[in-house]
Amino acid sequence: xxxxxxxxxxxxxxxxxxxxxxxxxxxxxxxxxxxxxxxxxxxxxxxxxxxxxxxxxxxxxxxxxxxxxxxxxxxxxxxxxxxxxxxxxxxxxxxxxxxxxxxxxxxxxxxxxxxxxxxxxxxxxxxxxxxxxxxxxxxxxxxxxxxxxxxxxxxxxxxxxxxxxxxxxxxxxxxxxxxxxxxxxxxxxxxxxxxxxxxxxxxxxxxxxxxxxxxxxxxxxxxxxxxxxxxxxxxxxxxxxxxxxxxxxxxxxxxxxxxxxxxxxxxxxxxxxxxxxxxxxxxxxxxxxxxxxxxxxxxxxx
Numbered sequence: 642x643x644x645x646x647x648x649x650x651x652x653x654x655x656x657x658x659x660x661x662x663x664x665x666x667x668x669x670x671x672x673x674x675x676x677x678x679x680x681x682x683x684x685x686x687x688x689x690x691x692x693x694x695x696x697x698x699x700x701x702x703x704x705x706x707x708x709x710x711x712x713x714x715x716x717x718x719x720x721x722x723x724x725x726x727x728x729x730x731x732x733x734x735x736x737x738x739x740x741x742x743x744x745x746x747x748x749x750x751x752x753x754x755x756x757x758x759x760x761x762x763x764x765x766x767x768x769x770x771x772x773x774x775x776x777x778x779x780x781x782x783x784x785x786x787x788x789x790x791x792x793x794x795x796x797x798x799x800x801x802x803x804x805x806x807x808x809x810x811x812x813x814x815x816x817x818x819x820x821x822x823x824x825x826x827x828x829x830x831x832x833x834x835x836x837x838x839x840x841x842x843x844x845x846x847x848x849x850x851x852x853x854x855x856x857x858x859x860x861x862x863x864x865x866x867x868x869x870x871x872x873x874x875x876x877x878x879x880x881x882x883x884x885x886x887x888x889x890x891x892x893x894x895x896x897x898x899x900x901x902x903x904x905x906x907x908x909x910x911x912x913x914x915x916x917x918x919x920x921x922x923x924x925x926x927x928x929x930x931x932x933x934x935x936x937x938x939x940x941x942x943x
Contacts, residue, residue, distance in 0.1 A: 642705045643698075646715035646739040646824050647731065649792075650722030651785065652685060653753040654745035654806045660717045662817055662837070668826035670711035672704040677716050680731050681724035686763055687778055690720075693730060695865070713824040722788050732795040739824060740796060745806035746928045747783030747913055748906040752898050755779050759895075772902050780906070786916030793920070803920065807927035813837050900933075908934035 648656055648663075657675065664671040677692070679701045684690045692700070705714050721727040722742055731738060745753075755771055758764045758779070764771075771779050792801060802823045809816045814831050821828035831837055863872060914928050914935070929935050 642708055642714060643702055643735060644705060644714045644716050644738065646713055646741060647721060647735070648715065648717040648719075648741045648743070649727070650719035650742060650788075651744055651750060652719040652723075652782065653750050653757065654719075654743045655809055656717050656719045656743060659741070659743060659820075662813075662831070663715070663820070666713075666821065666826060666830050668712045668830075669824070670705065670708040670714045672707065672716060674704065675716075676718045676720075677701065677704055678718055678720065680727040681718060681720040682726040683720070683724060685720060685778075686758075692865075693726075698734060713826050715824075722785075722792075723782050725791065728791045728795045738796075738800065740792060740801045741804065741820060741823070742785075742789070742792075742801065743804040743806055743809060744785050744917065746931050747785065747910045748898075748903060749931065750806075751779050751783050751906060754782070756895050768898070769902060772905060775909075780909070783910060784913050786913050786920070789917070789920055803917070805925055805927065807931075808925075811927075904933045907932045911935060 648659055650656060660671060660675050663669050678684065678690045679692045679696070681690055682693070704716070708714055721731070731740075751771075752768070755764070755768050764778075766776075775781060789801075789803070802820065804816060804820075814834075814837060817831045817837070818828040821830065911932070911934060914925065914932065918925055
């Protein structure tokens, strides 16, 4: 069984929240492992992912073996959006798939991503260095229009649902219903559900980097080996892995983005805002309202 839909990103744009909500829908099946990383070439830290090269399509299909008749089957891997190899790989195997992209205002996404990486000790650079170098990992990853263009060159526009992160959380029920309609499942399930607005994946740092890396490495090894992957699914289903991860989290507090850096990024992302608006055929007022530079001429898109 192959998935009928994919949530492709963006990182730090509510994909964990969407995964948690959609997998509660009785007509939707999603695997215990949120991010399978099958079609992407690089991971979030720009390191090679080789699942596509190492594993046959049956390895990917095996993640969805728990389906028991649900109408929609999907997975969430945020790196699919920005990975250059992913769209053509997905098209080759899933030509009729439905694709959901949730996009956060790119200046805010970059800062959130940076502090997540700092909290996990994945980077020691200052945010100023990250901005001035136009880091592919943090800054260029927010150039959504380039990423969307790649998908729209491989898939019909009707197969791609583009959500705006800030609008999603202003009216989550409406947007979840919209996703359900897009996926072809019953679209009234989320009405009056008290847990809809619960937070998921709150901002945090890790208490022990060694433990965090050990958990990640062990999970990656288990996913790659038949038999152990089923054990990992059982551990995740029991909640044990989540409890260990939660115990290793520490509150994360950081200052607001320096105003001059926000201005620089806002100007840098003006073309991105405009191009995403063109795809959506409307203005994104929540993004325009957050921008300090929206009335300026677009800067270079290098």
